[in-house]
Amino acid sequence: MELNLRRFIQEGINLLSENAKSGMERAPHRSLLRANGLSDREINKPWVGVVNSFNEIIPGHNHLRKITDAVKQGVIEGGGTPFEFPTIGVCDGIAMNHQGMKYSLPSRELIADSIEIMAKGHQFDALVMVPNCDKIVPGMLMAAGRLNIPTVIVSGGPMMAGHWKGKRVDLKTVFEGVGAVAAGKMEEEELRDLELYACPGSGSCSGMFTANTMNCITEALGMGLPGNGTIPAVMGSRIALARKAGLQVMELLEKDIRPRDIIVRESVENAIAVDMALGGSTNTVLHIPAVAHAAGVEIDLNLFDRISRQIPHLCSMSPGGEHFIEDLYYAGGIQAVMKVLAEADKLNLDLITVTGTDLRANLAEAEVKDEEVIRPYNNPYHQEGGLAILKGNLAPRGSVVKQSAVADEMMQHTGPARVFDSEEEANELIMAGKIVEGDVVVIRYEGPQGGPGMREMLSPTSALAGMGLDKSVALLTDGRFSGASRGSSIGHISPEAASKGPIAAVKEGDIIEIDIPARSLNLKISDEELKERIANLKEVKSKVEDGYLVRYSESVDSADTGAVFKR
Incomplete structure (x- = not known):
C-alpha cells in the first residue's frame, strides 16, 4: 500500500515536507538531500521521522537498531521516506543512588524538546518513535502531543525474567x-x-516498573499498537510489530489522524483505569499529567484517586506480586486487560487509536488466557486500584503511594520521624542498621526543584525490603520512587521542601500518621505550630551551581503538576 498522494492533492491536504522540498526556491534543499543519496522519487514522498533512542548502555535500548530498521521497512512499504534520528536516554537502574539520578527526570523534557526541534526543523510529515525505558517513553509522548502530526509509538519490548535457584x-x-x-x-x-x-x-526490566508501565499505558492511551506494552523484546513478533508501526503511520497520515485526536480526556481516563488495574508505577502520576498537558488536556491528582476507587487491581505484577511482563503477554496482554474493564463498562470505547479504528473494534478479539495473571473483574487481587493519592497537613497538594505493593499491616501506620535532607544520608543509616521497626523515614530536598531532578529512592526502599523492614517501616519523600519499589513508600509530597512545603518543617521524632484507606498523611502537631515552623524556615542553598540542572530547577513546577515546566 502506497500513500495516495493524488488524493492528498485533490483534497488540499498539505504535506509539511513540501515547505522544505518543493519549488525552484528549494533547489538548495534538494541538493543537500541528494548528498544523502536520495532520488527524486524518495524526495517527493512524505517524510517520516523515525526517532531512535538506541544507545549502548541501556539494556532496554541496545537492540533498538533492529527495531528501527523494521520501522523504516514499514514506512517504505507504506509509501514514505524514513529519516532516522536519535535522542538521549538515561538508564534509571545504572543512575540509581548517585548524582546520575538527578538527570533522569530532567531528561524527559530534553527528549521532548529535541524531537520537537528535529521535527519542526526538517518539516517531517509524520513520526514513528522508538523508546523503551523510563523517561524516554513519556518524553516521546509529550513531543507527539506538542507536534500533533501523525505519530505511532513502538517500544523495544520488555526483558525476560531471570532465573536463579529455582525461582524467577x-x-x-x-x-x-x-x-x-x-x-x-x-x-x-x-x-x-x-x-x-x-x-x-x-529489554526494559521485566516487572511492572516505570518503563513497562509507560509502554502499557501508551497502548491503553491509543498511541501504541496492540502488543506494544507486552511483546517481549527477544521475540520475532516485536520486529513484526515495529514493521507494522511504520506501515501504520502512513495510514494515519492518509486519514489525517493526529495525536490530539487520540489523546483526549476520555483516553487519558482509560489509560489511568488500565494503570490502576495493572498496579503500575507511581511515576505514572508524573508522566500521564505531563503527556496530557502537552496534548492540551489538563488533569489533576484527584482524577487518579477517583479512578483508583472505581477500578479493582486485576494483575499482581512484580515488584508487589509474582508475575512478570512475559506472563501478562501470554495471558492476553493489555488488550485483554482492557477487555475485562470494557465488559464491566469502565472504559470509553468510542475513541480512535493508532490502529485507525476505535477501541471497540480493537478489543473485539481480545481474550484473557490466564485468569490468575489477569483476574476477572469480580475476583480482583484488591478491590481498589494500584495507586492512592494521600493528602493532609504534610502533603496539602497531594502525595502518591503504590498501595498494591503495601503489606496489609502497613496500610495504617503511626510512628516517629527519622529525618534526612538527602537520599545519601538516609541510605547510610539504613545500611548501618540504624532504622528500626515502627520508624517513618523522611527524605526531603529531593523534589523537582530541590533535588534538583526528583531522584528515585529505590536503594533505600530495596534495602528496607531486603532487611525485612518493609512491613514495619514507612518511607516518605518529596522525591519519587522507582517502579521497582515496594512497601509503604509515599512520594511526590507536594509542596516540596525546597518550596517551604510542610515536609521541610518535620523534626526528628515528630509523630507521623499514615492512613492509606482514608487517603491521609498527617504530621501530629497543631496547625499553629506547623505554621510557625514553616514561617521560620531558612532559605536552603541550591545543591547545584551550574549546568542543565540549574536551568531545570528554575523552570520546573511541583510534582503535583506532573513536574512540567512552568508556563
Missing part, C-alpha cells in the same frame, strides 16, 4: 539483595551469583 528474579531482586547482605540474611557470594542471572538480556 529481576532487577528489584538484586537491589533487595544488597539490603539482605547488609542485614546478614544473604552472603555476598550469593548476591554476586544473583547479579549474574537477574537481567538475562535486552
Whole structure:
C-alpha cells in the first residue's frame, strides 16, 4: 500500500515536507538531500521521522537498531521516506543512588524538546518513535502531543525474567539483595551469583516498573499498537510489530489522524483505569499529567484517586506480586486487560487509536488466557486500584503511594520521624542498621526543584525490603520512587521542601500518621505550630551551581503538576 498522494492533492491536504522540498526556491534543499543519496522519487514522498533512542548502555535500548530498521521497512512499504534520528536516554537502574539520578527526570523534557526541534526543523510529515525505558517513553509522548502530526509509538519490548535457584528474579531482586547482605540474611557470594542471572538480556526490566508501565499505558492511551506494552523484546513478533508501526503511520497520515485526536480526556481516563488495574508505577502520576498537558488536556491528582476507587487491581505484577511482563503477554496482554474493564463498562470505547479504528473494534478479539495473571473483574487481587493519592497537613497538594505493593499491616501506620535532607544520608543509616521497626523515614530536598531532578529512592526502599523492614517501616519523600519499589513508600509530597512545603518543617521524632484507606498523611502537631515552623524556615542553598540542572530547577513546577515546566 502506497500513500495516495493524488488524493492528498485533490483534497488540499498539505504535506509539511513540501515547505522544505518543493519549488525552484528549494533547489538548495534538494541538493543537500541528494548528498544523502536520495532520488527524486524518495524526495517527493512524505517524510517520516523515525526517532531512535538506541544507545549502548541501556539494556532496554541496545537492540533498538533492529527495531528501527523494521520501522523504516514499514514506512517504505507504506509509501514514505524514513529519516532516522536519535535522542538521549538515561538508564534509571545504572543512575540509581548517585548524582546520575538527578538527570533522569530532567531528561524527559530534553527528549521532548529535541524531537520537537528535529521535527519542526526538517518539516517531517509524520513520526514513528522508538523508546523503551523510563523517561524516554513519556518524553516521546509529550513531543507527539506538542507536534500533533501523525505519530505511532513502538517500544523495544520488555526483558525476560531471570532465573536463579529455582525461582524467577529481576532487577528489584538484586537491589533487595544488597539490603539482605547488609542485614546478614544473604552472603555476598550469593548476591554476586544473583547479579549474574537477574537481567538475562535486552529489554526494559521485566516487572511492572516505570518503563513497562509507560509502554502499557501508551497502548491503553491509543498511541501504541496492540502488543506494544507486552511483546517481549527477544521475540520475532516485536520486529513484526515495529514493521507494522511504520506501515501504520502512513495510514494515519492518509486519514489525517493526529495525536490530539487520540489523546483526549476520555483516553487519558482509560489509560489511568488500565494503570490502576495493572498496579503500575507511581511515576505514572508524573508522566500521564505531563503527556496530557502537552496534548492540551489538563488533569489533576484527584482524577487518579477517583479512578483508583472505581477500578479493582486485576494483575499482581512484580515488584508487589509474582508475575512478570512475559506472563501478562501470554495471558492476553493489555488488550485483554482492557477487555475485562470494557465488559464491566469502565472504559470509553468510542475513541480512535493508532490502529485507525476505535477501541471497540480493537478489543473485539481480545481474550484473557490466564485468569490468575489477569483476574476477572469480580475476583480482583484488591478491590481498589494500584495507586492512592494521600493528602493532609504534610502533603496539602497531594502525595502518591503504590498501595498494591503495601503489606496489609502497613496500610495504617503511626510512628516517629527519622529525618534526612538527602537520599545519601538516609541510605547510610539504613545500611548501618540504624532504622528500626515502627520508624517513618523522611527524605526531603529531593523534589523537582530541590533535588534538583526528583531522584528515585529505590536503594533505600530495596534495602528496607531486603532487611525485612518493609512491613514495619514507612518511607516518605518529596522525591519519587522507582517502579521497582515496594512497601509503604509515599512520594511526590507536594509542596516540596525546597518550596517551604510542610515536609521541610518535620523534626526528628515528630509523630507521623499514615492512613492509606482514608487517603491521609498527617504530621501530629497543631496547625499553629506547623505554621510557625514553616514561617521560620531558612532559605536552603541550591545543591547545584551550574549546568542543565540549574536551568531545570528554575523552570520546573511541583510534582503535583506532573513536574512540567512552568508556563
